[in-house]
Amino acid sequence: MTSDALERLRRVLAPSAGSAEGAALDLQAVAEAEAALGIRLPPDYLEFLAVYGGGSLDDFLAIAAPAKAPGHRYSSSIVEITGTFRRAAAKPRNAEILGDGESYIHWGMDEGGVYYLWRIEGESSADWPVCLYDAGELTVLPFGIVEFLARACTGGLPDKLQRRFGKGGHEFLHWQDEYRRDTERYDSGSYNGG
Incomplete structure (x- = not known):
């Protein structure tokens, strides 16, 4: 069953050309990530x-895939980045806010260094809130990742957060498409690293 939030997101954010191919690969990795x-x-x-x-x-x-694709530096794994986040969370400067980090799953990172997380709470992962951790400040939002992304793409976040995403014209690029794009830029001599 497709959620209302996903339908709202699909109206404003088209999947990239490689998403259909890549999504199947990413979904195959779910059991591996959940077990880990x-x-x-x-x-x-x-x-x-x-x-x-x-x-x-x-x-x-x-936005991290469940598991890293072999041979691709472009796919970040939830397992890998959660492990890295938890080690950082346990450091004294973060532990006061995050505890030992074990109550969080790290699913994304932005160019400003903000960690995008789920806080593990309640009986079901469907109830986990999205959290943003930025320079010692934790923001907890009362909804999941798809609602968060739908709001980010439609101007529906609180002003302080919405400024990070702008007002429109959003593009999603699957990691395989990003890899292909950057390879083409590199091969043509126009790659600048970003």
Whole structure:
């Protein structure tokens, strides 16, 4: 069943050309990621993966795939980045706010260094809120990833957060398409690293 939030997101954010191919690959990795983390990933994230796969929103917000694709530096794995986040969270400067980090799953990172997380709470991963952790400040939002992205793409976040995403014209790029684009730029001599 497709959620209302996913339908709203699809109206304003088209999947990239490689999303259909890549989404199937990303969905195959779900069981591996869930086993490694000892959790069930949120159902709205799985809906998102089925349409978009892992990739980036506006070359700004990287949304991790469940597992890293062999041989590709462009696919970030939720398992890998969660492990890295939890090690950083346990450091004294972060632990006061985040505890040992074990209550969080890291699903994204933006160009400004903000961590996008789920806080594990309640009986079901469907209830996990999206959290943003930025320079010692934790913002907890009362909805999941797809609602968050739909609001980000339609101007529906609180002003402080919406400024990060702008007002419109958003583009999603699956990590495979990003890899192909950057390879083509590199091969043509026009690659500048971003």
